[in-house]
Amino acid sequence: MGVIRKTQSVSLVLNEFEKNSKAISAIELVKRLDDKINKTTVYRLLDKLEDDGLLHYFLDSNGVKWFAKCKICSKSKHHDVHPHFQCTDCGIVDCLEIKITIPEIPNRKVVNSQILVLGQCDLCLQ
């Protein structure tokens, strides 16, 4: 593994994440870029960008992998994860900048947690 080069593919992928602040699933991204980048490349780039701390990923309630642009993460503290939200009506997924505390659990050492909050987003509530 080495440095990420500024290729057209990288720009195209990052550009999708900059359009708005929502998360994008791998499949969705593959589809969006289908005519521009080969799907193999898309998958490889997502992995690489995640490795590099430019994106982070998490799983939704269906086991689908979503990627989002890291605002909070950096390469070093990449696993300092935050909760995510998925709207049960429209399906959009985004990051929550709130802290949810996991209590101590007897006989276990809690290292990390993954929290997906489900509900209705602001647009769907109207």
Place this chain on the structure above:
Amino acid sequence: MGVIRKTQSVSLVLNEFEKNSKAISAIELVKRLDDKINKTTVYRLLDKLEDDGLLHYFLDSNGVKWFAKCKICSKSKHHDVHPHFQCTDCGIVDCLEIKITIPEIPNRKVVNSQILVLGQCDLCLQ
């Protein structure tokens, strides 16, 4: 959809969940019963048992679907979910009977949440 019949397959599947209280992934169960039940049947049974409230499922940090015998759930309040724990050393997964509170989030209606706690289990801590 109809009533679950007490077939040998149903017994074999439920039996696996009664051996201990840990969760089992779909794939793992398919492998364990490979010589006894066809994989299609295993998948279909897991779905059906989940529908019926005898099992519940959740996803681990890799998007793998795990099933566990419902102690807490019933058919009616099947989605009154609890957190789950996965050991990062040995991989076992089980249910946590603790309550983690999700705070109110502005402009959204929180309906549900899925929480996976990662860490080391009692056996791996020794």
Place this chain on the structure above:
DNA sequence: GTAACTGCAAAATATTTGCATCCTT
């Protein structure tokens, strides 16, 4: 120049579906 990137085809993985047959009630 060289390590990184890319596309294409093929493989791997996991799960689902169609259909004919068999089993429970």
Place this chain on the structure above:
DNA sequence: AAGGATGCAAATATTTTGCAGTTAC
């Protein structure tokens, strides 16, 4: 008898790998 349940093969869906050719630095 009739609605379930099962097995097998084939289809899906998603992601990964191998490899040869191209590009960025």
